[in-house]
Amino acid sequence: MGNKPLLKGRKIMNQLTIRCFKEDIILELPKILITAILCIAAFFTFTLSGSEADAADKENCLMCHKYKQIGRIDEQGRKRSYYVNENIYGNTTHRNVPCRDCHSYIDKLPHDEVTEEVNCANECHVKPPFAKENFSHKNIIKVYNESVHGVHKDDSEELKQAKPYCKYCHLNPIYTRVDEKRIAFEQTLSRCLNCHERKGVTQAYKHITHRLRNKTSRSPQEVVQLCSKNCHANMPLMESLKVSPESLESVETYNESIHGKAVALGSQKAADCISCHASSSIHDVYKKDHKLSTVNDANRINTCNQCHENVNERFVQIDVHSGLGREEKPLLYFVNLGLQVVFYASVLGLVGLMLLETKGRKKDGILWQIKKGTSWRGRSKRK
């Protein structure tokens, strides 16, 4: 039972790492001229593929981008791929969004070198059901920009550079259907199908339900991985940004806490970063002393209450990211030191006594003890 989420979590983590890496390359777009994209389109074959990705690709970008070899070697000598896999893309969140809704800077074909990033605050030409406006991520971006991760006026230049943005964490995730007691996929969907057509509503339903299970659609393992890898676990970066000592060792202390250990072993219930540091709007991460912060003294009871029962004033005083530093917790540090001394003294003392006994009773001999222990045979063999 537990094995599955564990392995699944690992698999996702691996994928994530690889994807993070690719994103990084794209982020560091070189300033020098980009050579023309190699379109290896020898024949304009009109292959009629039935893939759903076609629906969003009215302008036929895939005419070139469907070729696996499409890519180039950039100025740093790295291989860059511009291949878009229809089958994978057709199952992602953005499958119905036309390419140019995000890549809005493209205005002719073949297009010029790409120097701009996609802007997630763009309005797409997709209308959500029962809505008149075009869909946009504006609301969430507004929340995000106010959070600690958003770029603020008084930030140092270094900090501004280091701050993450949408694509840092969101990698056009693949729809995963939620199927469990609370949300039985087939059963619930069959009710939708009374009125709606299968094709559209299945996708819409997946889109909604994969966020219903937890605060995020991501597993705790993914969340921890996202927050720590490349950012909060990156000590040189964190030091250069002059974060607080608490924050500096936050990944380490989390990994040593019961929450962290359980998550590392594949728990789906234990708290991850988002569980405590953000409300249901997920992007509202603030510093501890900000009054909107979920870990602010005033809000901590509500935050802990998400999982713990009977949370009280005294319970929230407990340190969640608990380090054993000599400066921050001198008493605990020396208690720990004392326990270590007691541990080694007693174990070594007992083992020493045992070795002395073994030596002292050597007259019986090691071989004797194996061959002639009284537990084997009835008569004493010590004569």
Next chain:
Amino acid sequence: MATTTENIAITPEATEPERDYTYVEDVGNIPRDIYKYVKSDPLGDLPRYSLHIVAQHFLTFLTFLILASTGLTLHFADLWWAPYVMSLFGGPDLARLIHRFAAALMVLASVYHVITLIAGTVQKIMKKQFNISRTQIPILKDIQDITHDIRYFLGKEPYRPKMNKFMYKQKLHYFAIIWGTFVLITAGTTLLYPEMMATIWPNPQFAQDLARLMHADEAIMAITVIVFWHWSNVHLVPGRFPLQWSFITGKITREHQLEEHFMEYLHNLEEIPEEKEYMKKLLKDKGFETK
């Protein structure tokens, strides 16, 4: 040439120490090294543990293994073997339930032990059979026994000390278990019910940190002591290999009783007439003079 003169100087009396006899009425003089001549049943000859104690040992044994394997895996979550062991228990979400169930069973076994202990002691006091030297309570003789035994191991004493039903090692281990169980239950309760315990402890933050520290530390200590100390004492020490059956039968072999619990054997002689006959016959057969 100095060595030869020394060799000559050694008298036969010095190499063969004088036998240490203990006189018992109706039996005769029992030499200290009589355990080399007795016949022992591997399954045990003389009573040592009641059925309650045997049951308690089994409960502790079982719960200890479960608690250690689930708890240690979580504690050492970053080691390479941890995910494999954890998946055996069905992942951390299930393993913690298993850990709590085993913990409850262990607490139950501890309570059972305390009840047995109190009831047994009261019973013995009522019957006026209570004898402090036959209990786990540490007495001055234990310290004398330790020094005597260490001197024996160093070759300075001819025989091991005449020890009580529970020798110094067993008393040490017993009190280590009592202390360990107390710490583990207290710290474990603090970890299991942090909301409730936070209202009880004077400084919840420190108490929780201390509980995290103590629970793990005490558990690792218990495991290390069990592996290096308990196992070697009950499995590897000469005469005990590969295992003693006492933990099932509740009985001790005659040889073991005479060697390590001589004083208790004297009590056995008083209480068991057959044992008295056996010893009398043995002394006669082996030709130990009855003075």
